[in-house]
Amino acid sequence: MSAYVPVHQGPGFAARIKDALAVAMLSLMLGIPMIGLHTVDSGGALSIATRWPWLALFVGIMFGGRLAMQFALDHFKLNKARRAQKRPAVRATRPWLKWLGYAVLGFSLVLPIAFSGNRYVVDTATTVLIYVMLGWGLNVVVGLAGLLDLGYVAFYAVGAYTYGLLSTHFGWGFWQTLPVAGALAATFGIILGWPTLRLRGDYLAIVTLGFGEIIRLILVNWTDFSGGPNGIGQIPRPTFFGLPFSPDTDTPTFATFFHIEYAAEHRVIFLYYVILALALLTNLFVSRLRKLPVGIAWEAVREDEVACKALGMNVTNIKLSAFAIGAMLGGFAGVFFAARQGFISPESFVFSESATILAIVVLGGMGSQLGVVVAAILLVLLPELGRDFSEYRMLLFGAAMILIMVWRPGGLIASREPTVKLNKGAQA
């Protein structure tokens, strides 16, 4: 039996030109008020300036880009149908994924050694790991329990300010504060979650967003408590089991204890391993929880809340547990953030931070642990690489978010895909 051979016949050349012309026309309309005209300050009053060449360039790029994109897509679709025929009928989906995970883990373990002379790389990697940890924490709430949380940064702030205040006022250490901050963040999660978790998805989103803003506004305005917009400075850095990383020689330090030359990199590398350990613990904790009844209940509630209620499950308590655990993990990350920066202010806990963490979870593929890592690397490195043209980096960041979602709506690594898949396009 010869299978049907799909031949993709794209629209003709004329149709493509017409389509690109329409896009160019639209670009012209969009461009006139923003690119073509702009207002400049000329001695107190505004006056109009024009940039017609730029507008022409923009419209031209849009025309050419649309044309090229359409032809590329035609070509791609044609090849996709051909490729599908060559694949076996039943195949495991992406068996290499597990190996990618191990490779990333191995690389992260040796990274500070491989780049020991390069402080910038280790610093950036630490930032990536903070976002990975936040992403894994939020993944419990959004990915597993299916609750949309737009104010996750509030719990991050609770953790950071707990450490900032306890260490500067009462001299608490990093390791002492960690469990306290986690517990406090979880308590905040329960306080917020208890009244609001009965709400439908989008209402919950807006309430969590409001909660995030409330926490931030309190931090900005309650100056006696939080230092206001100036924040809290001189937060002590974590020590290596009581040995500080400092060049002083009066008391034993990390360098004198191990009889090595003092180097500023020691602390950077130490911090890297601390956040790596915290992140890996988070991963282990969450993957274990997933296999426990509570984790299975989270995913059940995500898939069908009504059915869960009908089975006699206490949906509110299940959601609350996901919310509290997610909050706790966010609190841990916050403590680390405060200890690493040595300085915190409400500026670090704005809504765009919540949006970034949510974007990491969703871009990575909800519920996928590895996806979070890939997305975190992408979202931290994109702006970093864009430093040379820093004006455009947030613009590109926004555009990248749209494009990735349009290209892969399920996220880069969708976890809800089956592990074995039937290939419908294969020859029988």
Add this chain to the structure above:
Amino acid sequence: MGQLIQQLINGLTLGAVYGLIALGYTMVYGIIGMINFAHGDIYMVAAIMAVTVLTLLGAAGITAVPLALLITLVVVILFTAIYGWSVERVAYRPLRNAPRLAPLISAIGMSIFLQNMVQLTQGARVKPIHALLPGGFELGTIDGFTVHLAYTQIMIIVVTVALLVLFTWLITRTSFGRQQRACEQDRTMTALLGINVDRTISYTFMLGAGLAAVAGVMVTVYYGVVDFSIGFVAGIKAFTAAVLGGIGSLPGAMLGGLIIGMIESFWSAYLSPEYKDVATFVLLILVLMFRPSGLLGRPEVEKV
């Protein structure tokens, strides 16, 4: 007493602006069931365009206030509607059948994109314009406090009421309104009945953007200063207003806007201006706890 009346007037004006933006939210939410995160930024784009158009008109020597306002409104509504259409086409339509969170993320991306695009093309500085409509009535002095009612405030309230009436008529009485409500209820069935669902959704986005454009022009004329970052806070407040009034309900959106405007102006005047946003959000949480469908919304029946 004098101050009370003054705050009432200020709150009414502010509330009308929030209400206008909230109308756009509530219409879009009604039809696609999603928060249009870029809506606040559409409003900001409109406000920036209003500055450009007003400056152009000033340079062209058109200074008659009603004429200048009318031209500005028409031009800005037109261009903003094109922006609204493009936002839907780029960030929403490809994701029509995607998981629920995907369009939300692309909308957040769109919001970041629009904000930075305006910052790059129009500059980050605050844009001041000349007062187009200065002056107002003095309503009298009560307890040593003179109550003012500015012409711009009258304009905002009148325009808002007119638009609310117009849109209520549009949604409840016209064929477009019927199509729109049909899409809200059941998109598949509506498509089977021969209604172009995609086009209806596009028109809804354009109408929402048009309302945001009116709000943008009004705010530009009222405050006289605009910058690229005004979209976020206004968007959040307006969404709160839409939820407060009951999402999907036009009078509800307006009522929610008015309540939030009132709370904001009274809280700033009598308590602490720093915590006015906290008051708004706490109210939202309280309303959702005790009346989850909003003040005027219909309670939703969950079907299996």
